[in-house]
Amino acid sequence: MSETDAKLNAVIGMAMSVLPEEIGCDDCFDYFAAYADHLTNGTPVPEPLRMVGSHLERCAFCMEELELLLEAMKAR
Ligand SMILES: [Zn+2]
Numbered sequence: 001m002s003e004t005d006a007k008l009n010a011v012i013g014m015a016m017s018v019l020p021e022e023i024g025c026d027d028c029f030d031y032f033a034a035y036a037d038h039l040t041n042g043t044p045v046p047e048p049l050r051m052v053g054s055h056l057e058r059c060a061f062c063m064e065e066l067e068l069l070l071e072a073m074k075a076r
Contacts, residue, residue: 023051028062036069 001009023031035052038045045053056063 022058023055025055025059025062028052028055028059029065032066032069036066036073039070040073 031049031052035045035049037043038049056066
């Protein structure tokens, strides 16, 4: 393995270890626009965005924000 690969693997390992099982509201907001796009287009939600869906199931606040965003997108 080259030094670059080793470094890359270390970075990936680090990213994986801090990757939260559950995302917080702040992270959720970052993905909202992309998530809402998939909902409005009816395209399948890709794996990383599924965390948003599972957060929304538990977080009434974010669910409400998403509904407002969807309404705004429809109105556009
Ligand atoms: Zn939330």
